[in-house]
Amino acid sequence: MSAAAHTYAEAMATTVRALARAMGAARNERPDEYVLAPPPGATAMTTTAPPPSAIGRRAAVDLAAIREQWGDLLAAIEQPPAAEWPPREQKGFLDQLADDQGQDEPTLGRMPLVLREHPAPLNLDALDTAMRTERELFELADAVAAAVQRPVRRIPKPAGPGRYVAVVDGTDRNDPARWHYPSATDPGSRAYGLHWAAVWIEGRALDEPAGDLFGPMPPRLADEVAGVARRCRERVERALGREQRTTDLDDPCPWCGGPLHARTAGGETAVTCSTGEGCGAPVLPDERGRRVWQDAELVGLWAALDAARRRGA
Numbered sequence: 001m002s003a004a005a006h007t008y009a010e011a012m013a014t015t016v017r018a019l020a021r022a023m024g025a026a027r028n029e030r031p032d033e034y035v036l037a038p039p040p041g042a043t044a045m046t047t048t049a050p051p052p053s054a055i056g057r058r059a060a061v062d063l064a065a066i067r068e069q070w071g072d073l074l075a076a077i078e079q080p081p082a083a084e085w086p087p088r089e090q091k092g093f094l095d096q097l098a099d100d101q102g103q104d105e106p107t108l109g110r111m112p113l114v115l116r117e118h119p120a121p122l123n124l125d126a127l128d129t130a131m132r133t134e135r136e137l138f139e140l141a142d143a144v145a146a147a148v149q150r151p152v153r154r155i156p157k158p159a160g161p162g163r164y165v166a167v168v169d170g171t172d173r174n175d176p177a178r179w180h181y182p183s184a185t186d187p188g189s190r191a192y193g194l195h196w197a198a199v200w201i202e203g204r205a206l207d208e209p210a211g212d213l214f215g216p217m218p219p220r221l222a223d224e225v226a227g228v229a230r231r232c233r234e235r236v237e238r239a240l241g242r243e244q245r246t247t248d249l250d251d252p253c254p255w256c257g258g259p260l261h262a263r264t265a266g267g268e269t270a271v272t273c274s275t276g277e278g279c280g281a282p283v284l285p286d287e288r289g290r291r292v293w294q295d296a297e298l299v300g301l302w303a304a305l306d307a308a309r310r311r312g313a
Contacts, residue, residue, distance in 0.1 A: 055226045056205040056217075062229035063198040063205070066133065069236050070194055073133075076126040076240060129239040133232045137197045138182075138190050140228050144204050145179040148215045152178075177203075177210045201225060253291075254304035255281040270294040271301055 121127045152173045154166040172178075179200055180188035189196060203210070204217055205225050217225070237243045244265040253260055258275030273279045273291040281291040282300075293301040 053222060055219075055222045056207065059205040059222075059226040059229040060202045062226075062233040063202045065233050066137075066229070066236055067195055067198045069240060069242070070130075072240055073126055073130050073236055076123050077121050077130065079123055079126075081123045081125060126239050129235055133236055134194045134197075136228055136232055137194055137201065140225060141179055141189070141197045141201050142181055144201060144217070144221065144225065145181070147221050148204060148217050149179060150213055150215070175213060177213055201229070205229075251305045251308065253279060253281065254301075254308045255279055255291075268294070269298065271298065 153169040155169045156164040157167045159165040180186075182188040182190055189200070204214060205222065207214075207216060234243060242264065244263070247262045247264075249260040249262055249271070251260065252258060253273045253275065256273065256275045256279040258273050258279060260271055260273055262269055262271045271293045272286070273281060275290070277285065277289040279291045281293075283291050283293050283297050286292045
């Protein structure tokens, strides 16, 4: 073997050893506390659900609902608590208030609550709900990244004649799709707030393509993601007075005299007449033939109910 060939072979061997060390180090980059280990005595699951699974789609819907109501929850922190928050007639006002605050301070809605100051919040329940929800989604994103996100690549870099060292691939490290863990001096991806955490988790729940950056989500973790997303959504809607509930109205239907039932879910209200097809109200029926008022149609129902009360007075 010539001297040049020998030097080349040594350089390649050095490179291979450096890459092997780098790959071994990269495997240890994930903080252990973010790895969801199987329960004692259980065997780690290796099968994966077909993407996007029904569980993933359900989690995505709940995460989207959290994002859409996050501005209202932040606005509620600065409003005195009420028996019902927000009152249905104020929902549009609060939406506008959140938009106005976003225009004055464009990064406020994205900045993590733990990095903000709340010297005198008027609604402590709303603040506690927001901070708890944000913390749980941040921790969930850390756990998902630990389970499915590929470690940052190491690439060889010349360090002298025939010598190479493994260094972090800056392009791979700064991939916008990558979730970054927090440290003592850097909040990582948490700096972008709950919106980014929810969007990122949603992408993993739906197994959106991102090259080889992510692996498939194990079924047990998919169940955990769906459970956390549902709990957080219910908590947010409960703090805003928008949790799903049904109320029997005191007044009968102005058109047929049948009982009326109001159903609230996600901040939206629909009123249903139980009479069925025999009701002559000027609104469309549902799949069971019952007349249903929703959105702008509720104005006509309230007017008809008020008129019936006046006639009976």
